[in-house]
Amino acid sequence: MAETDGKWVRMALKNSKVWAESDGKGNFVVNNGKVKIKYKLDQEQEYTARVDNLAPVETLKNKPKTAPKASASKKIPKYVAEEKPDLPENAIIAYTDGASSHNPGPAGLGVLLKYKGHAKEISQYIGETTNNVAELSAILVALQNIKKRELPVRIFTDSKYSFGVLFQGWKAKANVELIAKIQNEISKFRDIKCYWVKGHADNPYNEIADKLATDAIKNHQNGTD
Incomplete structure (x- = not known):
């Protein structure tokens, strides 16, 4: 009953x-x-x-127990610098960021490369495009500027999109050629890992990359690039 x-x-x-x-x-x-x-x-x-x-x-008592179904979409592990990512002493560290005014609109990228006690900053205007393209382009430029590809490389990005399509197996519906170009660059490194960091969260290196990206847009608009 x-x-x-x-x-x-x-x-x-x-x-x-x-x-x-x-x-x-x-x-x-x-x-x-x-x-x-x-x-x-x-x-x-x-x-x-x-x-x-x-x-x-x-x-309900007569139903066989079944294993839970795997999620159709992969979740991004929230890797942040504070969670102690794998950082070998001889690793080249790259903080990357992209910016687009009005999205799409005037866009720039910023890269901060760190190796032991040395640092290199890159601020580059890339024309009118989307924020996603700017974020991806920043990673591409970072990789292209690393000459010692036998060394460990650790990339930090605040773009979940870039992290997903490049390192988490997300299926790309746009920017396919650019993504393929970056993946080709990635394949040239022996030891490369990427970590997602939260943007505008007082991470000084991420803030530097962000400023380099936005400065690229401002300098172009002011005619000083």
């Missing part, structure tokens, strides 16, 4: 137990083929489910 509580009847919906609204006599209160349901009796929020999707609670 189904468990009841006043007008609510305990039922199964897919792999969950729910409470379905009834008239108190064992009949569902149906409207357009649907009945009101709750997951907990004391919750205010009510939902609806098709009557033919409801089943006796006992059916």
Whole structure:
């Protein structure tokens, strides 16, 4: 016999137990083929489910346990500098950033390269394009400016898009040629890893790369590049 509580009847919906609204006599209160349901009796929020999707609670006991399905999209690991990424002593560190005014619009890229006690800054205007292209271009320029490809390279970007399409297997729907060009550059390095960092979070190196990118746009607009 189904468990009841006043007008609510305990039922199964897919792999969950729910409470379905009834008239108190064992009949569902149906409207357009649907009945009101709750997951907990004391919750205010009510939902609806098709009557033919409801089943006796006992059916749940007979369902085989299945492994959870893998997510269709890959989640980005939130790698940030504070979480101690893999940084060999002889690693070349690259902080990259891209900016686009009005997106798309005038765009620039910024790169900060660090190797032991040395640093190199790159600020480059790249014409009118999108922010994603600017972010990708910054990584490309960083890689092209690293000559010692036998050394470990660690890239830091605040672009989830760039991190995803280049290092997490995201399927690119745009900028395919540019992405392929960057991946070709990546393949030339023996040991290369990328980390996503949160932008505008008081990371001094990321802020430098950001300023280099925005300065490239400002300098072009002022005619000083």
